[in-house]
Amino acid sequence: MVSLSVDLHRLSKFVNLALPALAVLFFLAGRFLSFYFHFFTVAFLFLSIVNYFYLYVQTEHSLLRNFGIVAQGRYLIESVGPELRQYLFASDTEERPFNRVERAEIYRKAKDIDSASFFVSLKQFDSTEIKIRHSMYPTDREDLIPYSLTYGEERGIENAYSITKPIIISAMSYGSLGRQAVRCLARGAKMAGIPMNTGEGGYPKYHLMEGCDLIFQMGTAKFGVRDEEGYLDEEKLRDLAGKDEIKMIEIKFSQGAKPGKGGLLPKEKLTPDIAGLRGVPMGKDVISPPHHKECKDKSTTVSFIRRVQEVSGLPVGIKLCVGSFEEVEELVGEMVHQNIFPDYMSVDGAEGGTGAAPKAFMDRVGVPLIPALARVNKILCEAGVRDRLKLMAAGKLINPGRQMLAFALGAQAVYTARGFMLSLGCIQALQCGQNTCPIGITTHDPTLQRGLDIDTKAMRVRNYVHNLEHDLCELLAASGRRSFDELSMNNLFIPEDSTLAPLLEDPRNLAST
Amino acid sequence: MKNIASWILRIFTAVIFTQTLYFKFTGHQDSVEIFSALKIEPSGRILIGILELVSAILILVPGTVVYGAILAWGIMGGAIIGHCTVIGFEGDNLSLFLLGVAVWVSATILLVLHRDQLPLLRHMFEKPNSSS
Ligand SMILES: Cc1cc2nc3c(=O)[nH]c(=O)nc-3n(C[C@H](O)[C@H](O)[C@H](O)COP(=O)(O)O)c2cc1C
Numbered sequence: 001m002v003s004l005s006v007d008l009h010r011l012s013k014f015v016n017l018a019l020p021a022l023a024v025l026f027f028l029a030g031r032f033l034s035f036y037f038h039f040f041t042v043a044f045l046f047l048s049i050v051n052y053f054y055l056y057v058q059t060e061h062s063l064l065r066n067f068g069i070v071a072q073g074r075y076l077i078e079s080v081g082p083e084l085r086q087y088l089f090a091s092d093t094e095e096r097p098f099n100r101v102e103r104a105e106i107y108r109k110a111k112d113i114d115s116a117s118f119f120v121s122l123k124q125f126d127s128t129e130i131k132i133r134h135s136m137y138p139t140d141r142e143d144l145i146p147y148s149l150t151y152g153e154e155r156g157i158e159n160a161y162s163i164t165k166p167i168i169i170s171a172m173s174y175g176s177l178g179r180q181a182v183r184c185l186a187r188g189a190k191m192a193g194i195p196m197n198t199g200e201g202g203y204p205k206y207h208l209m210e211g212c213d214l215i216f217q218m219g220t221a222k223f224g225v226r227d228e229e230g231y232l233d234e235e236k237l238r239d240l241a242g243k244d245e246i247k248m249i250e251i252k253f254s255q256g257a258k259p260g261k262g263g264l265l266p267k268e269k270l271t272p273d274i275a276g277l278r279g280v281p282m283g284k285d286v287i288s289p290p291h292h293k294e295c296k297d298k299s300t301t302v303s304f305i306r307r308v309q310e311v312s313g314l315p316v317g318i319k320l321c322v323g324s325f326e327e328v329e330e331l332v333g334e335m336v337h338q339n340i341f342p343d344y345m346s347v348d349g350a351e352g353g354t355g356a357a358p359k360a361f362m363d364r365v366g367v368p369l370i371p372a373l374a375r376v377n378k379i380l381c382e383a384g385v386r387d388r389l390k391l392m393a394a395g396k397l398i399n400p401g402r403q404m405l406a407f408a409l410g411a412q413a414v415y416t417a418r419g420f421m422l423s424l425g426c427i428q429a430l431q432c433g434q435n436t437c438p439i440g441i442t443t444h445d446p447t448l449q450r451g452l453d454i455d456t457k458a459m460r461v462r463n464y465v466h467n468l469e470h471d472l473c474e475l476l477a478a479s480g481r482r483s484f485d486e487l488s489m490n491n492l493f494i495p496e497d498s499t500l501a502p503l504l505e506d507p508r509n510l511a512s513t
Numbered sequence: 514m515k516n517i518a519s520w521i522l523r524i525f526t527a528v529i530f531t532q533t534l535y536f537k538f539t540g541h542q543d544s545v546e547i548f549s550a551l552k553i554e555p556s557g558r559i560l561i562g563i564l565e566l567v568s569a570i571l572i573l574v575p576g577t578v579v580y581g582a583i584l585a586w587g588i589m590g591g592a593i594i595g596h597c598t599v600i601g602f603e604g605d606n607l608s609l610f611l612l613g614v615a616v617w618v619s620a621t622i623l624l625v626l627h628r629d630q631l632p633l634l635r636h637m638f639e640k641p642n643s644s645s
Pocket residue numbers: 170171172173176177198199200201217219252254255256319348351352353354355394395396397398415416417418419432442
């Protein structure tokens with residue numbers, strides 16, 4: 001084997017000698033045969049200089065220092081590796097976060113093409129996956145109860161807000177998304193009749209252009225409603241809440257991709273427009289602190305929720321990724337104690353996406369959605385306050401199958417961010433933080449945004465919602481229930497070694513293998 | 514600072530190139546003599562003229578400075594070789610040679626100034642990323 005493989009060491013030695021030698025050779029040819037040979041003389045001279053630089057001047061790259069220009073080939077090939085793997089070598093079910101099969105379903109739903117699978121599913125059918133139980137006696141379609149959910153009804157407020165579809169566009173700030181993508185989503189939301197969360201990008205200028213219902217998100221930096229120190233500016237909040245389109249306020253405590261870290265918009269993506277809407281200086285990464293300045297412990301947190309409810313007069317929800325269940329228990333206990341509840345609580349799974357986050361946070365911090373949602377639901381039930389607020393969920397809930405799991409675990413509506421990015425045509429190039437998104441979604445470069453035609457893509461968003469809703473109704477009917485409220489964990493087939501197994505109310509439902 | 518220097522050098526290079534390529538395309542006597550001495554008259558004269566034109570354009574467009582500079586570096590490298598081996602430095606040829614060296618130096622400086630745009634070499638000069 002060894003004798004057959006290319007000896008990089010010898011090859012590079014050869015090349016290192018050959019480059020200047022060729023330069024000399026061509027020089028002689030240019031001198032004595034034809035002056036044209038000097039074209040090659042200068043070319044090889046240039047390469048020799050680059051090679052010299054690699055070998056003797058630069059110190060950053062060991063491979064180039066040892067092997068010179070030959071090793072460049074490795075870096076070249078490495079740089080196209082991800083694309084090559086994606087195009088040629090990755091199997092249909094092995095890409096992350098969403099494999100080709102999962103993505104294809106969204107693309108087809110968004111284009112309103114039949115997304116049925118044929119012959120067999122590519123999922124696992126041993127005992128490790130949670131499945132949905134169907135009933136021998138499926139519900140007739142006309143017996144299904146039309147979906148409706150009213151936020152704020154528990155408090156009996158005047159501005160209670162009802163949705164009629166169980167899917168909402170999850171927070172993606174203008175900043176992480178380009179303006180074109182924001183407008184595609186907003187127009188699509190309007191067409192589909194669903195609300196859209198603004199994300200923590202400050203004043204929702206581009207969202208408002210399309211006139212869809214909005215949930216204004218107040219991140220830990222409170223862009224759009226902050227004073228100079230980063231505390232809540234009540235006047236600004238009142239102004240925003242007074243806008244017709246803004247139906248709810250969401251206080252974000254943490255998100256699954258970077259719980260405990262706050263937010264970060266890389267300076268590459270900061271434009272004067274964004275800086276203006278957020279009220280921050282140019283040229284520096286825009287950092288959101290890890291927590292709201294007002295919220296130091298459970299009691300200040302709960303009173304802050306009340307304050308936002310009072311100032312805005314709208315339903316107010318909270319978004320968090322669960323770190324410890326004890327903390328959630330304590331927080332709920334404090335809510336009971338002060339008799340103050342947010343109008344909804346959205347649980348973000350650790351698998352959530354983002355425009356930019358440190359890798360360790362993305363990979364390792366936070367409880368994944370399925371166990372987190374189930375436990376939070378249980379905590380609320382046990383505290384006897386499940387009917388005081390709505391429960392929502394996010395975390396890879398991009399297809400109807402997984403959304404059904406969330407409903408069975410207690411969610412009353414689902415959020416998805418990346419599902420909607422995929423519906424816009426996201427190819428998962430994984431460059432969200434670099435301003436180079438080839439589709440034009442997470443970039444502010446107008447030449448790339450050109451790829452997104454607002455009308456076409458808004459239609460895709462609408463189709464996606466429509467087809468999700470359709471599939472969800474079918475799943476609901478198959479499970480023999482009439483509304484999502486009637487679903488429970490007993491509608492799931494839960495393997496014995498699942499994190500959910502200990503939470504099952506009726507152990508007879510445990511699938512023993 | 515870097516920007517001003519870069520623009521001065523770019524305009525300098527482009528101006529010199531447009532001047533000399535004008536002589537080349539119009540078949541000015543000096544130009545014809547030089548290329549005859551190199552034994553590549555007339556096709557070499559036209560070819561080099563075209564390359565100078567391309568280089569001048571590339572060097573002025575912000576996104577392609579480095580490509581223009583590499584080209585200019587090569588063309589002037591050839592000119593310097595020509596002077597040293599065939600044409601010599603007598604009379605007008607000395608000032609032509611010095612002009613060639615000046616452009617060559619300017620192209621080299623441009624390459625250094627814009628090293629973070631060099632194809633392939635670029636990654637070598639990226640500043641450490643401050644954002645996480
Ligand atoms: C590009 C992008 C930007 C996001 N921006 C925000 C944000 O501003 N605020 C927030 O709370 N979550 C943000 N998120 C997280 C999503 O709202 C959501 O919680 C998470 O991605 C999980 O949903 P998914 O798996 O359906 O994408 C962002 C996600 C993405 C992909």
